[in-house]
Amino acid sequence: MVRRRIAVVGLAALLLTGGGGVVGLHHGSDNVDAAPAAAAPVDRLAAGIARAQQRLRVVPGDYVTWAALGSAYVERARISADPSYYPKAEGALRRSLTVRSDGNAAALVGLGALANARHEFAAARDLARRALRIDPYSATAYGVLADAQTQLGDPGAATSAVQRMLDLRPGLAAYARASYDLEQHGRLAEAESLMRRALEAAVDPADIAFCRYQLGELAWQTGRLDAASAEYSAGRATDRSYLPLLAGQARVADALGRTGEALAGYAELTVRYPTPGYLIEYAELLRAVGQRAGADEQLALAAAALGLFAANGGTDDLGAAQLALAQDRPAYAVRAARREWSRRHFADVADVLGWALHQAGSDAQGLLYARRASALGARNAGYLFHLGMIELALGKTGDARRDLSAALALNRHFSPRYAPVAEAALSQLGAR
Numbered sequence: 290m291v292r293r294r295i296a297v298v299g300l301a302a303l304l305l306t307g308g309g310g311v312v313g314l315h316h317g318s319d320n321v322d323a324a325p326a327a328a329a330p331v332d333r334l335a336a337g338i339a340r341a342q343q344r345l346r347v348v349p350g351d352y353v354t355w356a357a358l359g360s361a362y363v364e365r366a367r368i369s370a371d372p373s374y375y376p377k378a379e380g381a382l383r384r385s386l387t388v389r390s391d392g393n394a395a396a397l398v399g400l401g402a403l404a405n406a407r408h409e410f411a412a413a414r415d416l417a418r419r420a421l422r423i424d425p426y427s428a429t430a431y432g433v434l435a436d437a438q439t440q441l442g443d444p445g446a447a448t449s450a451v452q453r454m455l456d457l458r459p460g461l462a463a464y465a466r467a468s469y470d471l472e473q474h475g476r477l478a479e480a481e482s483l484m485r486r487a488l489e490a491a492v493d494p495a496d497i498a499f500c501r502y503q504l505g506e507l508a509w510q511t512g513r514l515d516a517a518s519a520e521y522s523a524g525r526a527t528d529r530s531y532l533p534l535l536a537g538q539a540r541v542a543d544a545l546g547r548t549g550e551a552l553a554g555y556a557e558l559t560v561r562y563p564t565p566g567y568l569i570e571y572a573e574l575l576r577a578v579g580q581r582a583g584a585d586e587q588l589a590l591a592a593a594a595l596g597l598f599a600a601n602g603g604t605d606d607l608g609a610a611q612l613a614l615a616q617d618r619p620a621y622a623v624r625a626a627r628r629e630w631s632r633r634h635f636a637d638v639a640d641v642l643g644w645a646l647h648q649a650g651s652d653a654q655g656l657l658y659a660r661r662a663s664a665l666g667a668r669n670a671g672y673l674f675h676l677g678m679i680e681l682a683l684g685k686t687g688d689a690r691r692d693l694s695a696a697l698a699l700n701r702h703f704s705p706r707y708a709p710v711a712e713a714a715l716s717q718l719g720a721r
Contacts, residue, residue: 334365355385356395363403370562370594372601378403379602394423394430401433405440407603410633413437428458435466442634444473444665461490465503472507473636475666481507498524498531505537510668512700514541532562536570544702548578565591565598565608569615577705588615604632610641619648636662636672644675652682670696670703674711681714690718 341358345351359382366374382403385396401416417434420427435450451470454463464487471480481504488500501524508516521537539554555571568591575584591612598605606629613622626642643658659676663669677692693711702708 334361334368337361338365350388352385352388352393353395355381355388356393356399359383359385359396360399360402363399363406366406370564372407372598372603375403375407375601375603392423394420394427397423398427398430398433401430401437405433405436407598407601408440408605408607410437410440414441426457428454428463431457432462432466435470439470439473440633440635442636442638444470447473461487461496461500464490465500468503473665473667475668477507477511477668494528495531498528498534500524501527502531502533502537505534509537509540510670510700512698512702514544514702517541532558536567539574540702543574543705552578559587559590563590563594565594565605565612568594569611572615573704573706577709584615588612591615606632607638607641610645614641614645614648619645619650623649623651630658634661636665636667636669639664640669640672640675643679647675647679647682652679655679656683668699670700671707673699674703674707677711678714681718686718690715693718 338358338361341354341361344354345358348354359378359380362374362378362381366372366378378399382396382399385399386393389396397416397420401413401420404410404413404416413433414437417430417437420430421434424430431450431454435447435454438444438447438450448470451463451466455467464483468480468483468487471477471483484500484503484507488497488504491497491500501520505517505520505524508514508520517537518541521534521541524531524534525538535554535558539551539558542548542554543551551574555567555574559567559571568587572584572587572591575581575587591608595605595608595612598608606625610622610625610629613619613625622645623642626638626645629638630642639658640662643655643660643662646652646655646658656676656679659672659679662672663676673692673696677689677696680686680692681689693715696703697708697711697715701712
């Protein structure tokens with residue numbers, strides 16, 4: 290199961306004046322799985338990169354433009370799902386530091402965003418802290434720090450960083466981060482309220498579509514299909530090129546029994562934006578409808594995408610564990626998830642490790658991690674399903690009935706593959 294994992298990083302599109310001087314950076318919103326922005330910002334980003342490159346041919350010592358160019362390459366990787374931009378980003382950002390090693394907060398923030406994109410979250414945290422020692426009023430640096438601390442599983446530090454960002458620069462990026470922080474603590478109504486504030490602050494169509502998508506995901510998470518569908522449709526009406534909306538609409542279509550429409554949506558999405566997460570999600574649906582060969586094909590593509598990510602400096606053992614589980618290779622999933630857990634104690638990692646241990650036959654250990662996943666109070670049907678099934682395997686029938694019931698009460702369509710498993714398990718347990 291692929292869950293929503295937003296980390297609002299965007300150091301994004303390079304904005305240059307006609308004379309070539311850097312005016313600033315557009316601060317957009319993102320998720321760890323790299324949700325793409327709209328086509329128009331892609332065109333503007335490409336034009337900005339070209340202008341920066343031209344300026345640097347004339348003024349190679351312009352460290353500010355080197356930093357902006359590096360950050361733009363990070364953004365280009367995000368919106369194109371092409372991690373081959375990561376080495377280019379690192380080269381430009383390190384060139385900026387070579388030209389000016391002292392007081393260069395922009396380059397450090399850019400390197401921090403790059404580290405987050407590569408899932409090097411401890412490095413991102415350290416780079417953000419270095420940038421803040423230079424410029425303690427940098428909201429962008431606090432954003433990078435918040436993203437890193439969230440993924441490292443340090444909720445107190447993440448909340449503090451988000452609050453500082455809100456104090457310094459209230460707006461879309463800060464509200465979206467704050468919304469996700471609340472979601473991690475199970476405060477979904479407040480999370481939705483803050484995301485609506487982010488929507489009010491959004492101007493660019495890509496940002497509006499992003500906010501609509503996140504509002505749709507919050508509605509989906511709590512099983513409100515009509516509300517989720519309305520948000521996804523509003524996002525598509527604003528910007529049809531914001532591709533995650535296709536995933537949202539496909540989930541709703543499947544939940545409503547429109548399987549052909551769901552499969553077509555995933556097919557379009559994964560051709561245009563082949564990230565491991567969406568490929569695994571598509572494979573799950575294909576498997577649920579009996580198309581095992583098609584599912585295997587998508588999982589092979591996910592493996593290739595993970596390989597490309599690693600070849601360009603990324604580390605994603607969580608993705609590797611999710612892929613191994615989808616391929617019914619629990620022993621490898623346990624090893625990969627343990628590697629990820631050794632680096633960060635984020636809820637998703639605990640959940641995947643617990644489920645992998647269960648699938649490998651180590652239910653007692655798996656229970657410890659499944660409980661850890663919900664320790665902050667997150668309301669997540671996938672977490673509850675995993676917990677309930679592990680409890681059932683251990684003979685804890687009362688606990689299993691409670692948690693499986695809670696999973697289906699929250700969102701009875703949470704997974705095309707596993708929601709029916711939860712229904713069947715509850716039927717065997719008998720209602721109370």
